[in-house]
Amino acid sequence: MTIQNITGRALGVASLLFVAFAGGVSFRDFHGVRSAQDLRSAVMLVPQRLETAYMTAAQGQTAEYTPYQTYADVLTTLRANYYGKDIDPTQMTYNGIRGMMGSLKDRYTRFMDPKAYQDMVDDNHGEFVGIGALLGTNKAEQIYVVRVLQGGPALRYKVMAGDIILKVDGKSTLKMKDTAVVKLIRGAAGTKVTLTLLRKDAPQPVVITMPRETVQQEVVQHSIIDPVNKIGYISLSVFNEESDVQIDKALLDLQGQGVKGLILDLRENPGGLLDIAQRVASRFVPSGPIVWIKDRTGPMQSLDVIPSLHKNHMHYPLVVLVNGDSASASEIVSGAIKDTGSGTLVGEKTFGKGLVQTIMGLRDGSAVAITTQHYYTAMKHDINHKGIEPNITVSYTDDDQRKMYAYLREHPEAFYDLKNDTQLQRALTELVQRTRVASARPWE
Known part of the structure; x- marks a missing residue:
């Protein structure tokens, strides 16, 4: 090889490297080059880096990677090179969001894929596709049937309150949350689901397909x-779009029967819509704030009693059951x-969720549920992670639960189950004592 050829190639490589460094190829791409093969491999990166630099400049952005570009690079690299099963970019993205x-x-604060979001919307509308059973988690971390709903398949196929759900379609529920079960x-209407249930006094698990x-x-x-x-x-049982309408009908019906005292049972009620809570509370609280809301930057703001909802019912001695x-x-x-x-609140200390999503x-x-506000009770008590202590504490024992x-x-x-x-x-008992000295009167 002549000195002229060597000089020409050296100048060519030098020119390419100058353009490359100017275009965003870093020194680390050439660090450790010890042979012609290493040099060729490094030089092969130049067109790719130049393309990236060109596109970045054309978009008026800096050459520094953003988190979005890093994510896109990782996803693209996985799809092109992963040895295992095919990559589903949608599910991988959803899982990445869940991790975030x-x-x-x-x-x-959570992510809901399209199906989970639609299920939540259906719940808030007051209907869903399922079997018609309310589930919970017992002290042994087992998923069990709290109550069977009227008119659903679970009632017809004799699923019973207290049944422990061991499997769903053969999949164990061990260590699963009740929401996951x-x-x-749930699924498409008309499809079938098989539950394996542990039932008291049954010699072996009960299997029901419905x-x-x-x-x-x-x-x-x-x-x-x-x-x-x-x-x-x-x-x-829940605060959805139907709750206040149904509460109103129930109050009118009881009023027509001459009721003199009222028990409102909110046990096992996980909550729901904030505006519905305001409407329901307005039927029992005379006036003023129902709850105080605060976001991360602004001052506290109150949601007050809606007067029109308060005045259309009689005022009775009231006991609220909580747990x-x-x-x-x-x-x-x-x-x-x-x-x-x-x-008067009777029962056990409440859960303690003072956050609004x-x-x-x-x-x-799909959708995201994001914690955007902190709420405080009418008297500005912070109950988050603390709960609300009832006026009268009555503990519910395991034996009470088994009997129920x-x-x-x-x-x-x-x-x-009054028994x-x-x-x-x-x-x-509390209400009977109070009704002996109080009579129903219109709201003022």
């Missing part, structure tokens, strides 16, 4: 629980009633 949300260490049970159907959720159930003393009872699963909107209502002296839909049908489930298995259409429910018994 999880890094906040906020259990309530609900997701397994269809999934659209279930109209009756979130409110009511009756006269004590005909002699005219004590009414209303159970509210450790009364959360969020349930705590807004029970907290307002306790703080204003509008009623805003649901934001995304263009692909036995009663509900024998009476599947019942929605309360074994010690908290309900105490609420009734």
Whole structure:
């Protein structure tokens, strides 16, 4: 090779490197080059880096990577090079978002894929596709049936309150959250789901296969629980778009039967919509703030009683039943009633969720629930991670629970058990005493 050829190649490489460094190829791309092969490999990167630099400059951006570009690079590299199964970019992106949300260490800030978001929307509308059963988690971390809903497949196929769900379609529920089990049970209308249930006194697990159907959720159930003393009872299972409408109908019906005292049961109620909590509380609290809301920058702002909702019912002595699963909107209502002296709380300390989430839909049908506000009770008490202590504490024992489930298995259409429910018994006793010295009167 002549000196002229060597000089020409050297000048060519030098020119290329100058352009490359000017275009964004860093020294580290050539660091450690010890042979012609290494040099060729480094030089092969130049067109790719020049293209990136050109596109960056054309878009008026700096050459420094953003987190979005890093994510796109990783996803592209995985799809091109991963040895295992094919990469699903949508699911991988969803899982990446879940990881991002999880890094906040906020259990309530979460991502919902399109199906999960649609399920939540359906729940808030008061209907869903499933079997018609309310699930919970017991002290042994087992998923169990709290109550079987009227009109659903679970009632017809003899799923019973107290049944422990061991498997869904053969998949174990061990260490799963109740929300995850609900997701397994739900599906397209007309498809079937098989539950493997551990039932008290059954010699072996009970296996039931039933269809999934659209279930109209009756979130409110009511009756006269004590005909002699005219004590009414209303159970509210969730705060969705139907809750206040159904509460209104129940109050009017009980009023027509001459009720003189009322028990509002918010036990096992996980909460729901903030505006519905305001409407429900307005039916029992005379006036003033129901809850105080604060975002991360602004001052506290109150959501007050809606006067028109307060004045269209009679005023009765009121007892509210709460327990450790009364959360969020349930705590807004029970907290307002306790703080204003509008009623008496009986039961156990509530869950302690003092945060508000805003649901934001995304263009692909998914959504994010983001904690945007902190709320305080009517008297500005912070109940987050603390809960609300009842006025009268009545602990619910495991034996009480077993007796109640036995009663509900024998009476599947019942929605309360006055015989074994010690908290309900105490609420009734409190109301009977109060109605002896108080009479129903219109709201002022």
